[in-house]
Structure formats: C-alpha cells, structure tokens
Amino acid sequence: MRTFKIGGVHPKEYKFSAGIGTKISLLPKQAIIPLGHYLGAPSKAVVTKGDLVKVGQLLGQASGFVSANVHSSVSGKVAKIDDAIDASGYKRPAIFIDVEGDEWMESIDRSSTIKRECTMTPEEIIKKISDAGIVGLGGATFPTHVKLSPPPGKKAEVLIINAIECEPYLTCDHQLMLEKGEEILVGVSILMKAINVNRAIIGIENNKKDAIAHLERLAKTFTGIEVMALKVQYPQGGEKQLIDATIGRQVPSGAIPIEVGAVVQNVATTFAVYEAVQKNKPLFERIITITGKSMAQQGNFWVRIGTALATVVEQAGGMPEDTGKIVAGGPMMGRSLSSLDVSVAKGTAGVLFIPTIESARKKMKNCLRCAKCVSVCPMGLEPYLLMGQSENAMWTEMERNRIMDCIECGCCAFTCPSNRPLLDHVRYGKTTVGGIIRSRR
C-alpha cells in the first residue's frame, strides 16, 4: 500500500467517534462570526449594527486576492462588530449576531435531492466558489478559488482529494464521506471541470475501510475518479506528503503543488463546493468532532460557523471533569484553548479534551542525538540542529538548512525520547527567518 516516502510517525489513532452519525447542533443565542480566516486578509464588513440578516447573507466582502467572503450562519440582528478570539486562537474582527429564528435566504436550495448535472463553465464555477466564501476546511483555510486558479503557464494534470484525516481522534471527514458520499463525488467532478482535468484521486487512509468501500462503489458511476487507499501514516494529510503518496511526485522546496501538475482539495471543501455550485449555498456550516478519552458521548456535529464551542460541547454531555487541556483540532497540530467561549471557525475540525494526566509535557532532558527526529521528519530536515540554531539565533544557517520547508507537523517533538520542544524552537526560528526573507524583497 502506498504512502509518502520520507519520515512520518504513527500515533495511536483513538478514533472514538468513528461511525457515530452526525447530529445537528442547536443554534447559539448569539453567533460570533469571524470576518477573517487563518490565512490572508480579513474580509470587509458589509453590514452594520442593527441590520437584520438571514442565513446565507453576505456579511463580509473579500478584500484582496488571498481573502474570502463571509456569510451569516444564522438569522437575526447584528449586535456589534468587534474583535473576538475564535477557535483558531487568534483575535480578529468578528460580527456578533443575536439569533432570531432560522430564516434562510430564498436563493438557497434546501431540498435533499442530489443534483448531479452541472452546466456551468469553469469560470462560472470558480466565481461561484469564490462568492460562496469557500476556504480549505482541512485547517489552513486557504481560499479555494485561489487554488483553482493556477498561475499563468501552469497546467493542472490531476485533482487530488485530501480525505486522509491523519490526525488522531478526528472523524469529521470520515463521517462526511459516509453520509454525503454522492455529493462529494459530484463536488469532485465539478472541481475537475473547474481546473479542466480528467483524472481525480481521492486519497483515504486505510483505517477508514467503510468510507473507502462506499466511495469506491459510488465512484463507478462517475468517470475519471479513483479512490486510493493509503497506508496509515502521519502526516499524510500534509499537502506535499499526499501528492507524494498518491502520484509519487515531490513538490520542490518553496514551490506549490501546481509545479508538479497537482491541485489538492480537502474532502469537506469538496462537499462545500457541491453545495455552493449545485445548491447555491454559501459556506456557513461544517461538521466538527467532539472527542476525548473521558468524553461520555463522543460525537460529530453539524455546526453553524460562529457557534460558541461551549454550546456544541454541552450537547455532547459537557466537558469532562478531568480535562487538563482543550484542543481545537487534532492533537498533533491543533491549538490549545483557554476556554470554550470561542466560536467555531471555518477551519475548526473538532474539539479534543485531554485529561490532566496527559496534558503537561514531560521534563526535557539532554539531546541524546539519537537521530529519531531526523528520521521521522517528513520534509527531510534536522530538527535537533534547527532547534539548537534557533536557540542561538543562527538565522542564516537555519535558512540554509531549509527551515522554511518545515510544515510544523510535530513529528519531531512527538518522537523525541528526551521530550525536547523541538517544534517550538523550529517554529520560532521559522517565523524569524520568514521575516528576514520578506524584508529582503
């Protein structure tokens, strides 16, 4: 079975919520909808305090190339526009809406019939995706329409759908594939049309055998879509690792996937594309996984963007008593939160409660120079060396040792027998070196 060629680890999976059907989360009393995304410029608010809005109404207009529209996920009255911390841990402008009822825009097709035919041109599809505010739902929230518009002179050969979900605990994509398989495949064919390719590969890790079988069966009714089971190996969901695993090509340092003819989209993003193009529904809700070793009721919930995490967690039986750390996202790359009073953002894939006994890092010891961090690094870097150079502010050397290639997957720190905070130092160095590189331009 295929996988990527360099490094990687296999953390214990703990997919407790696998196979648990999605529930629709209750609406919040007040939705706090972030205007910005993790990447790119925040959108500009097009509503003001006191305005009445409907579900699906535009709240923020994209400003700049790497930016995406923001729509209301609820109906009600705009209470204020202010800064708020969202589940990605960043403070950014947000629109606060006091929820009244659940009135949707009439333009949205709310029927459950699956519409397979799409007669739009590629340009129309990309415009639609851009209008619907779709961003990468794997976590990086990069605007999808940008990824679908390759730079001049570059031609996509294959579309790769990221259905890896290599993070332990998380099951939102898995559940989406089981419940919305056909919609996803329609979404894939729409994306294929948008970038004008006749081949698509859906990469799924082999720990989701039911999803693989389900999509394989459905894929027979579509042309050019292949479902590829991949060996379970973290960080296979990393874009470069996934391309290597599926088509055996390695994106060069500093380049983007189109360089090797690939365009990668997350599976949940693909579903959002289906809804936007076929159902005229902007992106304002997603599935998030609520999980943890001590959770009484693990679950996957359809949640409107802007809902406070606390509201969702309550429906899963509340936060466990022994919680020592709350993580938005998976345990390998997620962000720890200071409270549940933050709202779900487009990139929020789940909430993980880690018991106190597993929350604190163990004491750091001397580096053994065991080379395990080097052997697990999926980018072929030397984390031990980069950490030392970061501590000693050796920025030039770090740049030469390819610090900017780091994808921050955390394999190094996960593996280190001496519990060294390798990634903390590498991240710090990467930020500094990145600043130095930008200042040269």
Next chain:
Amino acid sequence: MDKLIISPAPHVHSGDSVSKNMRGVLIALIPAYLVGLYFFGLGALIVSLVSVLSCVLFEYLIQRYILKGEKTINDGSAVLTGLLLAFNLPSNIPVWMVIIGAMVAIGIAKMSFGGLGNNPLNPALVGRVFLLISFPVAMTSWPSPIPLNPNYLDAVTSATPLALMKFGHLPNIMDLFIGNTGGSLGEVSAIALLIGFVYLLLKRIITWHIPISILLTVFVFTGILHFASPETYFATPVYHLLSGGLLLGAIFMATDYATSPMTTRGMLVYGVGIGIITVVIRVFGAYPEGVSFAILIMNAFTPLINTYIKPKRFGEARK
C-alpha cells in the same frame, strides 16, 4: 479541572524516553552476557558487577558534588556504559583496573563534556582503550573458555582467535559462533550478539545502517585481500566477521547515539570508515584487534559528517 494548560502543538507524545531506550539496549545485551557468564564464570560476574556499580557511583558522585545537577543515574545510561565496558574487558582483569576504567569512561569521556548526549567519544571505549594502553599485559591475556569457571584472577589464559590468526592458526568456526573461545567477556558469542541485534532492530532502538555497513565493509575488504593473496591473508572474511570485538563493536558500540551520525547517509559513511580502519589495523597494524580504535576515530569524524552529509530533503528525489 483546576486549570487548563496552554501549549503549542503537538499535544501528544510517542511515550518514548531515554530510559526506555537504555533499557532496550540492556535487554539486547542479555544473551551475550549469559554466554559470557557461562564460559568465563566467576570472573565475568565480578568484573561486570564492579564495572556497572563503579560507573553508576562515579556518575552519581560527579553529578552531585561537581556538576551539582539533577540526579541522572536513573536514566540507565551509566548502567549501560558499565556493562559495555565490562563486555570489552577480559574476565580475569583485577578489580582496581576495572574501577580505573570506569572512572575514565564516566568521569573523563562522559561527564566532563556535560553528561549523556554531549560526549564526543564512546565512554566505554575510551575506558577500554585507556586500560589497553596503560595495562597492555592484563588487557591482552584472555582466560580460556571453561564452562562456569570458578577461578577469577588465576584463570588459565589463552590467545584470542585474532592473535592466533596472525600466526596462521584458524579456530573452529562453530566455536566462534557460539562463543567457546578466548576473548573479552561479552564479545565471544556471535549468535548471542546477533540475537541482540535483531531485538534492537525490532524495537527500533537502532537502524540497520551502521552495523550492516561496518560488517559488509569488513567482509568485502578482507574478502578482496583473501582472494588476491590467500597465502598472505589466509583468514577468510567469515573469520573476520565472527572473531574479536567486531560484532560487539558494530552492533552495540558504534551505534551509540551520541557519538554516531544523525543521518542515514552519514551513518553509512561512518560505518564504512569503521570497517576500513578495523581491517587496516587487524591486517597491517601491530595490534591484533582494531575495532575500538576504528570506532573512536570515526566518533571523532561524526561532527564533520553531520556538517556535510545532510538528510535526503523532500523534493530532492526525481519527480
């Protein structure tokens, strides 16, 4: 829930630890240790106990009274150094020499550089080579293998296979395989050391790169010599692989984390270097055995190897 912890990702850990790795190596040494106890009896027991205890004691004392740092003897590395030092000593060596060896290994080779992970040279080998140079007679008169030998200092001594080979006698290959031969107390049994090697590989404590590159280099180099001139170089490559400290050195000494390179390509260069130097010393040098020197010399090259030999970067492969 009293308080929440905020820290950057990753929020999980593999559970690997320093002591786990050290314990793994110690377990891998058990077969060879049992063979040593069987063939060298009481002497092997005394030498190994004294070596382990004095290594642990020296580390404790230095850490507590000189470096004034946290207690480090619990990580198992001092026990391991002690056992490896003993493995490299003849079982009839006087106790006071063992203690000196332990002091050099822990005090000079390890703790003076800052302890575990910071030492440039393999501590057990520094201890052994120090004794070899200081007490050449005691270090090169090995007791004959006598099952459960009750004699310690007055054990009957005999030449090692490598010394015999220099004078044209070839030992029985089966004896070399099971360990029924003269030598340092942990190096004699090829099969026991190989069992340990398989265990280390299965537990992913080491990778194959260093041991295999050393053994292959020795095999090829001595093979070429033997093939070119069987009259002068009568020992076949198989004898070279099975005799002396080669297997112990390749599997347990050269793979010491702190003193070996960080990349697989670097490990191969390092292994080939050890193999070549070992054969040169064995075949052309004054000493019958050269594994310890070869490893220490390549230990010294490790920083250079790490500087110039980088891992295979992602994107470097052909697309």
